[in-house]
Amino acid sequence: MLEPIRPTIDEIEYPESDGEPMGESGIHVLAILHLLGALRYLLHQHLDIYVIADMFLYYEEGKPRSVRAPDVMVIKGVDASYERKTFKTWEEEAVPSVVIEVTSQATAAEDLTTKYYLYESLGVSEYFLFDPLEEYIQGQLRGFRLVRNRYTPIRVNRDGTLTSQELHARLQPEDYLLRVVDPVTNTPVPGLTEAMYETARAMARAEQEAQRAEQEARRADQAQAETERLKGIVAELEQRLAALKSSAE
Known part of the structure; x- marks a missing residue:
């Protein structure tokens, strides 16, 4: 009796998608x-x-369902x-340092x-749960930090933020977004859309500065040309004056 041929580890397929949407709602996707x-x-x-x-995170080699x-x-x-x-954790020889799940009542149990x-x-x-609609997490945000191989709740700061030691930043709920607060500037880091607008504004400012510099350079050239013209007039007048003095003598 022929034995079934089992696929080798190298032949096992690891799907890239399950066809499921990114988030529970548009709000979750934006978050x-x-x-x-x-x-x-x-x-x-x-x-x-x-x-x-x-992105699919595979954590057991040879087991595509471990994802x-x-x-x-x-x-x-x-x-x-x-x-x-x-x-794939075994190929990269690494696991995530931080995971953030944008949670909802429907996914709370899992x-x-x-x-x-x-x-x-x-x-x-570090493992963080952000509930943008505040369906079951009071204050919208909850976090856990690994201590001696067990998760311990991260204490909420007085301003309602949580400090991430791994990110060296604070996480701050703001409406349906979870802001990342830069520890150096103490201001929220811009998201993708905000960064695009910021870049566009910076480009517009740079263009304005370039136009202003060009105008100033043009005015400087005009002023230089006028100065040279006046110098020529003065030189011509001096020559005429010298000629008059010579003829008078």
Whole structure:
């Protein structure tokens, strides 16, 4: 009797998508995209920190069903210079340092149990839950930090923010967005849309400055030309005056 041929580990397929939407609603999608943009903006100088949203995270080699798609994850110690289709922990030899789930009443049970214990067992240093509609999390934000291989709740600051040691930043709920507060400037980091507007404004200012500089240069050239013209007139008058003096003598 012939034995069935089992696929080798190299032949096992790891899907890149399950066809499910990114978030529960448009609000959740916007919150996820804002976080992605803000965290990439904050960490763009770190070439070994990869920030991604809604990507399949495979955590067991040879088991394509061992997969999750965190809303946002921050992974340290990997090459951030290129984009991936999936993230396999055994290939990258790394797990996320931070996972943020934009949660809702519909996903609460899974976010607080299945994902909680999975991320804890994988060694994800910090796990945050952001409830943009405040359906079940008072204050919208809850966080956990890995201490001795177990998650411990992160204490809420007086201003309602949570401090992320891994991000070296504070997380601050604002309406349906989760703001990332820059510890240096103490101001919220712009998200993707805000960064685009900021870039457009900066380009407009640069264009205005360039036009102003061009106008000033043109005026300077005109002033220089006028000065040279006046010098010529003065020189001509001096020559005539000298000629008159010579003829008078």
